[in-house]
Amino acid sequence: MDFALSDEHRMLQDTLRGLLTRHQGDDLWPALAEAGVIGALLTEDEGGFDGSGSAIALTFEELGRAGASLPLVAAMIGASALAAAGQGDLAAEVAEGSARVAFADAEPGTRYDRGVAIRAEGDRLTGRKTMVAGAEDARAIIVTTADALWLVDAKASGLTLNAYPLMEGGRGADLTFEATPATRLGALSDFGAVLSRGVLGHSAYALGGIIAATELTLDYLKTRKQFGRAILEFQALAHRVADMAVEVEQARSAVTNLSGHLTADPAIRDRHVQACKATVGRVARLVAEESVQLHGGIGMTEEYALAGMIRRLLAADTAMGDADYHLERFAHGEPAWA
């Protein structure tokens, strides 16, 4: 048994760490693409060269640690969907970083059901999707309905976009469809493999944020003095940060479990999708809330680094179904993608 990264993946990790210290904001995407990071998230069929659980987990964990909020899960799902739709050229552009796609999953009026606010009639979509990250920059949009995955051109008729800032950083949009032409790519379960990679991406991203928030909190407890001593010396606080550290390991193992079972039989893979999201989502919320509390007032402020971490942790729990959503499906023995 060996949980260590391969040499290739260690190099990928080094590359990423370097890039993330040198590039921020709009610079980052082209830099990641040029360094082959997007390609590492994709299989050869999708225009990339890796796409393994290990590559995805380490990439998103680094992004999560650095707090770089980019719609890269959409790039993975998009490239896979485009390749399946016979649009290999556009998939290759996604892999190169010259084209972007968005993934429209969440809907208003429902927690995580699909197909409540949007419906398909023939090859047209009508309704609304919400909180679609990166929609303004997308050439194509992958849309979920009750049971299927659809491809919509960003310039398609009857598609209107209302954009706004997302709490995790970056911008998202509400998309309104009025008999918008769309290509049905297949059932959700046909894309179970890439959707599961999406969950791995969000979970590993959350793991990076969980680690960063825990480290920041521990540092603060070591340096903040009240009553003449570092507040880490107060056992009530020390035990809580110890509990956080225990949960960090649970989250890491849940990510490792999914990473190691991405290519397993779908029934087994889906158990790990659900277990991973349920564990990481719970730990993400716990660490977010405990970090703020253990910091005190400073942890409530926008200027302090924790604020962005908290919002990204909450968003990562919410993406593609939160802990409760996946817990319920796990309890019922249901597939992850149906």
Add this chain to the structure above:
Amino acid sequence: MDMRFTPDEQAFAAEVRDFLQAELDPALAEKNRLHKPLTKAEMEGWHAKLNAKGWLAGNWPREFGGAGWTAIQRHIYEEESAKAHAPRIVPFGIAMLGPVLQKFGSKEQQDYWLPRILNGDDWWCQGYSEPGAGSDLAGLRCRAERQGDHYVVNGQKTWTTLGQHANMIFCLVRTSTEGKKQEGISFLLIDMETPGVSVRPIVLLDGTAEVNEVFFDDVKVPVENLVGTENEGWTYAKYLLTHERTNIAGVGFATAALDNLKRVAKAQIHRGKPLDQDPLFAAQIATTEIELMAMSTTNLRMLSAAAQGQAPGVESSMLKIKGTQIRQQLDALTRRAYGGWAQALPMETGNQGQPLDADDVLSATAGYLNNRKLSIYGGSNEIQRGIIAGTLAKG
């Protein structure tokens, strides 16, 4: 035992409801329900309506122009106004400084400042915490040096809620470094328009700017603005904190939040049905509601004991912990009821766009983030646990 309010108290509750019905602008209530920051004029306007009714200072004795309410009446007012989404009474003048001046202020200070609080002539803010003195409040370092008929103040205060609206600040300042740290603190009233006072907003993680830093650079404060005796300020500070902790249970706020959560859970769809029919989620709502039912009675038991003259002990610490846990849980459930929809925050400024038809969703997310403060401010829940444990150990 009789758990009902007395006929007089029931009549009072009806009177409060009638007043709210007649005087509370529905648009203001809606804005407040959505946790949108109220303007200074909106808060002052609400104070003026209460003052006209004689209800602005429910906690003050009649001799100072207050309503002289019992603890039960105050509870009834707070519960009814929270359920109606009426603005909170800004506490700094009414709930905090007023009682301190009434107990420790000079006759001149009482005659001058108290009517100004009621009439809204001054907007007070609280200068207690400092960057290095939070839970360890007595470790404060903001200096006041006596020079003739003035104090000269240098230092910084932080977490000054609504300080952006204030023209006056009551401050704990260090006037001596001799002896125990609690023994060199004085209570000073400072005009914020004095040269050398500056205010800087602190943006919180929900994007609002309701708290501030206040800086003092050689600020001259007349000695008549000292409350009580020099170096005795810690006594007054502690007295004020006991008043800060009234309504600490927040039963009214929790009741309003529970009603809102149930409304959201009825509207949000989960597995094709209203979310409140989902056993997992319904159980979480029910668990919190049951907690609230018990806490509400704990609150009334303690109010009733106080009304019968029993000195409050650790009860307020217990109510603070349980009350904030319940409110934070209700806020967390409300945000989570929205699921994937709850990924944006309200933007008060700029033209950056807003999601469609999502005012309630945005307020749920902002409310959840903002109310993380509940277990931090007014003595963090860890400090409260220390107080409870310390008292139990002595008993």
